[in-house]
Amino acid sequence: MTLSRRQVLKASGAAAALAAVGTPSRLFAQEKLKVAAIYTVPFEQQWVSRIHKAANAAKDRGDIEYVATENVSNTDYERVMREYAEAGNKLIVGEVFGVEEAARSVAADYPDTAFLMGSSFKPDDKNPNFAVFDNYIQDASYLTGIVAGAMTRSKNIGMVGGFPIPEVNRLMHAFMAGVKETAPDAKFQVAFIGSWFDPPKAKETAFAQIDGGADIMYAERFGVSDAAKEKGVLAIGNVIDTQADYPETVVASALWHFEPTLDKAIAEVKAGTFKAADYGVYSFMKEGGCSLAPLGTFEGKVPADVMAMVADKEKAIKDGSFTVAINDDEPKSS
Template identity: 75%
Template sequence: MIRKYVMAAVVAAVAAAGGMSVAEAAEKLKVSGVYTVPVEQQWVSRIHKALTAAEERGDIDYDYSESVANADYERVMREYAEGGSDLVVGEAFAVEQAARRVAKDYPETAFLMGSSFPAQDPNFAVFDNFIHEPSYLTGMIAGGMTKSNVIGIVGGYPIPEVNRLMHAFMAGAKEINPDVKFMVSFIGSWFDPPKAKESAFAMIERGADVMYAERFGVSDAAKEKGVLAIGNVIDTQAQYPDTVVASALWHMEPTIDKAIAAVKDGSFKAEDYGLYSYMKHGGGSLAPLGTFESKVPADLKAKVEAKQKAILDGSFTVKVDDSEPKSTL
């Protein structure tokens, strides 16, 4: 059974003896992050942001390691567990066996890992970026903004968490524009902006006038070539005010806050936290149009707003398709 963080009776007794408040007497959770990429990489940046916010609120003490090689991932996880971390957060996509092995060896430590696979009893919980709903909405915008009816899509790897966003994006575009065609490619890396940029250049040369920037580097190519881009996970419009029309945003705060609360009250267990990335839980959203507010046609904006309402009230469900997307051009 996973350790209870602090028993209420003990905290109250300590507070009474020392004239302290219960909040002051309670020791903060010790949370560690283990990331295979830099924390500025868009996917990991969302986890880092949520954990940093929890630390700034005074809920946790947060430490992390970034750009950890796959071969070193298990060692770093073990070091944090041995060091007394109450909760270890990271992404296990390329290190599943190693990460799960560590969790088995430290049953008193809570692990919350990005994963395509089920949770593992008793202490290995999983999460994923289920932002296919706002991705569908950005696809609608892309379908309505393309002039050439050709959209380019550049991703990292064809794994479920990438594939489902691409499929949702494509479905949204097809709803608005049945004639649209797609070019799809994967660069084989989570963080290689130059390679993503080159892949985007190739698609733009073949007629794509809207690019889906699943990876960093794509929006740079779009900016240089004067075409539009759709962002993913984070909002980069401030950096590309004339290029990025809209973005599907991922908010990890609901997931992280649920996990922290569970560890604190001793209820943390092996379960799937993926649902907290859904729009109804505040885990996903469509970024404001900002600089493109007056450039996106009013009738298109109305359709997107209506679809968003339907998603939130449950009258429309965005399909989750984890299969590898293919080019249709």
């Protein structure tokens, strides 16, 4: 594309203005930001669906242009990152849990592009344009645990996760801590399926735990609630609200709201101040990054005193008088 002399002068003037005020980044503002996203799983997968939803909301507001690619393999991730950077996207979002080193290497080659990536690691000085995030929704997960502890009769709870990595582990631990508030003698069956999206495997794992006495399932992965529904036991949702899909099964869900995280990044890029930072804090409840989903058909079925406890804990979390512990260690059956 050939730029006119006027466009060149305008761009040069903007760059000079940013340099003059000592901005910490060479990223420049533009009216409608070009944003691209790279996902290793389908758009409908829980975690990715929340990022995709937030990006589409920003697009509908007219803040950004948005393109995305789903089901990108780890071996192809670097290529797609480079293609989006070469295409002029100024903010690239994704999840690099399996391609951390390659992703940071790509970011180093495109210093004028902002990268906001789901990661178990922290930002570093080598990549000033590479910020990280994770779904720190332990606050909402803890509240769902309080509900689950009140609803279990067998005091045996099944938990099926994808991989035992920090972003999964911390939510499981928070849920278990919540359960102990209302069922201190509860036991847990914990299993990981080794996949982010394998509903049949998650379902079979859940069946085994239900056969082992679990009467409430923590559905960290798709497929678990299906098993719970078929076996006539209850389930707790994670990241998204599936109550309408499982009205007699899903009691409560911890919702992740990615909007605060993405909106902060968009604002920083537009201001020319985007830098390496940990955006995980924007998933906290006090930042509006997570919440307890409405109980739907279970409204009135959870004891009133338990819901009063949930309300008190939520208030304390939001005002900072109570902090849900963040434990990234792999949870074990007990």
